[in-house]
Amino acid sequence: METQTIRFYHRGQVQEVSDAPVTRTLLQYLREDVRCTGTKEGCAEGDCGACTVVIGELQDSGDVEFKAVNACIQFLPTLDGKALITVEDLRQADGALHPVQEAMVECHGSQCGFCTPGFVMSLWALYQQHTPGGEPPPRQTICDALTGNLCRCTGYRPIIDAGQRMMALPAPQADRIDPRQIADTLRNLKRGETFHYNARGQHFYAPRTAAEFGAIKAAEPNIRILAGSTDVGLWVTKQFRELGNLLYVGQVEDLNQIAEHDGFIEIGAAVTLEKAYAALNTAHPELEELWKRFASLPIRNAGTLGGNIANGSPIGDSMPALIALGTQVVLQRGDVRRVMPLEDLYLAYQKTAMVEGEFVAGLRVPVQGPQHFRTYKLSKRFDEDISAVCAAFGITVENGIVTAACIAFGGMAATPKRAVLAEDALTGKPWNEATARAGMAALGQDYTPLTDMRATADYRSRGAANLLYRFWLETRDSALPAAMVNVRAIGAGETVSA
Incomplete structure (x- = not known):
């Protein structure tokens, strides 16, 4: 397969890169290769977030979606066919500041200034989702x-103030960032075939279909699959690992779909x-x-x-909730797919039930x-x-009796794992405090957590049991509202009474 250049839109024109290492980060490219040192x-x-930039991607609607990401862990070849917006792009053609920048100045949102370009880019991405002169984003939206x-x-107070102030300032009169022009450019850059980039003996493949993806994976079973780089990127920046050839899932169109069929939400792996x-x-x-607390928005925009x-981390926040919901995972090898319960995917620490050449194609929730x-x-x-502990509880109660229970935890074992003894302690019993406490005691037999930098084993055990008790408080007959059992709400001055 012939190698191609990396093509993307930046600084008002199409850029082409042909000699950068496959694992060169976007941050390295900006600061060292093209001297865009604002990032x-x-x-x-x-x-x-000091490295925050905004990526623009062409959508099926023909519009460009802008999203903030971390440049420090994104590999340069993943930028092919996309637009890159950095803080250097925001100054207007007439030299004026963008409203986001002007708001930061007016609200005194910058002191040492090192973090400011990252804040500006996160706010600029939010600015694109609202109408200048219209209602400012809610304060919580800005915080998110x-x-x-x-x-x-x-x-953060003056920076959040700037996020509200920016919408009240006059819209740019000479904005160098024209979403329509970017959309036209990205349409011309869109590839109809697998993108292949080769530099210094390392290959990067970005297929367009799941069939192509499966064929490459079957031909080279040990090839490293790359998605959002939110974990794999650190293998390079922190561990200095050699990754070998990379197979990128981000451009596989049929794995980048969400649909609802036969009672399931089907979510593609991309x-x-x-x-x-x-x-x-x-x-x-x-x-x-859990959604809002899963990492940060730039990480969720990329990962x-x-x-x-597929990572299977014992502290991955998604798995306990998905297991408690009865999620199925779709695995693919070549063009053959199979489906299994998510809880059966994890065999041991960093070991899954996937066979050689197989990959996660999607989920059915x-x-x-x-x-x-609850989670x-x-x-x-x-x-x-x-997380030190991430918990998910799901029960069904009929006539006061627990007829079904599914409890799953992360951070309590070498894999995301169900609490089968605690489930047994609940099932068939009245949903009352005695049953809840029996389940809490059973958790001590389900798990033997470790002590590490995030928490002690004792804290994890006690915390897990207390979360089950909180779940009972929120779901008993005279259930307490979440505000009465949420420490942040209580700390904010909510009135609490049993």
Whole structure:
């Protein structure tokens, strides 16, 4: 297969790259190759947001979707066929600041300034979703958009103020960023065949169909599959690993679909976490807090739910909830597919039931969940943190008796794992405090958690049991509203009474 150049839109024109290493990050390209040094490097692992840029992708509607991502962990070949917007693009043709930048100035949102370009780009992506002069985004929406940006000197209040102020400022009169022009350019850049890039003996493949993807994987079973780079990117930036050839899922159109069939929400392996959780939250609104607390918006804009599942991390937040909902995983080898319960995919730490050449093609999540369903996350920070414990509970109660129970935890074992003894302790029993406490005791036999940097084994065990008790409080006959058992709501001054 003949090698091709990486083509993308940046700084008002099509850029072509032919000699960069396959795993060269977008941040390295910007700062070292084209001297766009407004984009900063902080953590090099997608946590601080100093490197935030905006990627534009052509949608089926013909419009361009803009989304903030972390440049430090995105590999340059994944940019093929897309648009790249950096802080250098925002200054207007007449030299004026963009309203987002002007709002940061007016609201005193910058002090040392190192983090400011990242904040500006996150706010610019949000700006594109609203009408200048119209209603500003709600404060919580601004906070959600900034979960991936860390500030250590100015503080968030003036930056959030800037997010509200930016919509009231006059719209750019000489904006160099024209979404219609970008859309026309991206249509011309769109490839109808597999994109193949080869540099220094390392190959990067971006197929357009699942059949092509499966054929490449079958021919080279050990090829590394790349989705959003939110984990694999760190293997390069932090562990300095050699990854070999890469097979990119991001351009596979039939794996980038969400559909509803036969009582299931079917989510392709290339669907981003943000879009997947938005679809799941429609059917299961109990997922909303987990959705918003899953990493940060730039990470959810890049990472995929399929990648999170395939990774199989014991602290991956998606799996407990999906297991409790009865999710099935779709596996593919060549052009042959098979379906299995998600809980059966994980055999041991970092070991799955996938055979050689097989990959995660998608997920099937039931539209109808358990009668009572909740997810909870314990972590040191509320936003953008890895779980110490992630819990999901699903039960059905008929005439006061628990007729079905599914409990799953992350962070409690070497894999995401169901609590079968606790489920047995609940099933067939009245849904009362005694039953809940029996389930809490059984959790001590289901799991033997470890002590690590995130939590002690004792904290995990006690925390898991207390989450089951909270679940009972929220679902008993005289159920307490979430505000009465949520520490953030209580801390904000909610009145609590039993």
